Amino acid sequence: MTATVRAPDDVAQDVAEDVAEDVAESPVPIARLSTAKPGKRQHLLSVADLGRDGIEEILRLTDMFAEVSARPIPRVPALRGKTVVSLFFEDSTRTRLSFEMAAKRLSADTMSFSVSTSSVKKGESLRDTVETIEAMGIDAIVVRHSAAGVPWQVANWTEGASVINGGDGWHEHPTQALLDCYTIRQQRGRLDGLRIAIVGDIRHSRVARSDVLAFTALGASVTLVAPPTLLPSTLVGWPVDVSYRLEEVLPSCDVVYLLRLQRERMQEALLPSLREYTATYGLTRQRARLLSPGALIMHPGPVNRGVEIAAEVADQPNSVITRQVRNGVAVRMSVLYLMLGSGVDLGA
């Protein structure tokens, strides 16, 4: 499947041609979903590695950890004696806290590493940092880094420990995609056949890349909605549709997934102004009325209220943004348990 481009005007048409040229130059498509039955899985680096069976196994297990989280004493002894380290080279609130809480609810020990107070400040390399941490005898490392591919590198350097990708550059954020799938399934019962619009800064978004893989693996159809400057330079191999008009997509979609405008990653003038972005691509109150009743509003956070989503819309009953965060803990418990405790092949 390739991207079908519906260009509303000449500008977009030009961009579409540029995209076509880029395609010829850069043959690197979005990762292909694994269909092979994988062997024992040590790491979670990409949604693509999991395949449909792996994703569904994690969602199935998440139901059980959601039940654990709802107990008066939300803790099970499954990972007693294991140690999980979060190695975050980039700022994070929810992913890091969520992983730590997940590990604690499984009775694992947690250690937290933040660059600003570590020997990285003295010039210690990534590799030495990883080897030092592993030498202390840890079982899993959750890595976040601003460069794509760092979790793969770290996985090459570790021997016994599991590596979990907590977000690498613009590339992937697998546990976010898993919790998004879980949230949609929880609210709508399934993903198969749903129409999902992912709106906003697709170009800089690792969430978008992992979500596209996971949503389509489970049978949903995905439409990307963004100004041409905020789309990736190539959409070859992406199993998605593209639209430049949010109003056209909203009435027919079951889920609208808004992305944060990542101003910290924008090195060039990709937008005339934030206000113009909000005027054309923001989910304002007026646009939110176009949504069919029951359509879900999602956002990976942190939310720029008043930019990609109006404050009132973010608080509507069909907005499941806080539910996503709550489910994040159960999904990460499920991932940690599968990696460290179950002894089971993820694809089995």
Add this chain to the structure above:
Amino acid sequence: MAERERALTPPYGGVFVPRTKVMDPDDVKRATWRMAHEIIERNHGTEAVVLIGLQTGGVPFAGRLAEAIDSVSGVMVPIGSLDVAFYRDDIGLRPVLPEAATHIPVDLTGKTVVLVDDVLFTGRTVRAALNALSDYGRARAVQLSVMVDRGHRELPIRPDYVGKNLPTRRDEMVDVSEEGVVLGDVMPR
């Protein structure tokens, strides 16, 4: 039953070959009725009694036991289900995956909990269940009801209500269902 368990324990993916039918469907029904009577007798009625089936084999058995108690006493006691995978002491030694989410319908504090399972073997599942239960409240008492006690205990655990005591070899397998109890072997595929 236990398809998944056979897939996850040695010999992995083995096939169950039935050898001896130990109880027929009527025997199972009569044993269930007797245990229902015993539960009522021991607890002087059904007040504060909660049946909790262990996933997966104990869950349908708990349902039938509750029906039998209902027929005898006219009271439907609360039924729950418990998956003890996260409490097992062999996590890391063999693949351990839960089958279904635990469902405990009432606060267990002050209740008399009857744990229900199909087969009692090493006692390790029951040990895990006792730990799990304590996370749901402080039960007044915990009792254990099993359809088959096949011996080979590795922990100081004994059942309160037994359908049948069945001496077995360690490597044999006992299959319990509504259709009866069958003793057999697991052959590598």
